[in-house]
Amino acid sequence: xxxxxxxxxxxxxxxxxxxxxxxxxxxxxxxxxxxxxxxxxxxxxxxxxxxxxxxxxxxxxxxxxxxxxxxxxxxxxxxxxxxxxxxxxxxxxxxxxxxxxxxxxxxxxxxxxxxxxxxxxxxxxxxxxxxxxxxxxxxxxxxxxxxxxxxxxxxxxx
Numbered sequence: 001x002x003x004x005x006x007x008x009x010x011x012x013x014x015x016x017x018x019x020x021x022x023x024x025x026x027x028x029x030x031x032x033x034x035x036x037x038x039x040x041x042x043x044x045x046x047x048x049x050x051x052x053x054x055x056x057x058x059x060x061x062x063x064x065x066x067x068x069x070x071x072x073x074x075x076x077x078x079x080x081x082x083x084x085x086x087x088x089x090x091x092x093x094x095x096x097x098x099x100x101x102x103x104x105x106x107x108x109x110x111x112x113x114x115x116x117x118x119x120x121x122x123x124x125x126x127x128x129x130x131x132x133x134x135x136x137x138x139x140x141x142x143x144x145x146x147x148x149x150x151x152x153x154x155x156x157x158x
Contacts, residue, residue: 001083001091005100006030006041011067016096026101029065032156033087039156040080041071042093044102046109050147053129056110063152073152075112078130078139080153085137105134108148115141 004013005028013032019025033040047059056075063073076084087093088105097104108131115128128141131148142148 001036001087002034003087003092003096004032004034005096006032008066016092016099020099025099028100030068031093031096031100031102033083033091033093035083035087037157040076040083041073041154041156042076042084043073043152044097044100045151046103046107047150047152049149051110051150052147053110053114053144056148056150057112059150060112060152071154073154075110075150076132076153078111078113078132080155081111081132081139082137085132085134103151107135108133108140109151110148111139114144 004015005019006012007014007019008028019028029044031042031044033042043063047063049059051059060073060075084093084105094105111130111132113130115130127144129144131140131142131146132138133140
């Protein structure tokens, strides 16, 4: 597991050491988390505001960094949240966020997943969805009208 900075000029991943030599490292807006089997682009900042589950999905989908219009952003899955949490300690994610001036990994964000195993959701409609505490890695099922933050990401398959 390794974290890279996406160079905003070339849209290519560069190592943290390489990016630290840039004249303005905080101008980067995206990071790339490389795991076994996939890579995940992560926005350096939490999107402004607090959202219900549905609003968070729309806000993440509307996230369009300059020059990357073809990439579809969304909220992370539960599995991706676990990898994001692990990357803080095993992949240099916290160091990368400091380097680019990103929001630290703390507070609750929405995932992209509803709680499909919940009794009410199976019979009527989804009333609970998964949220993720970036600081301690906790995943928790919350009422979809609760208000949490949103961090956009995009999946790249290897």
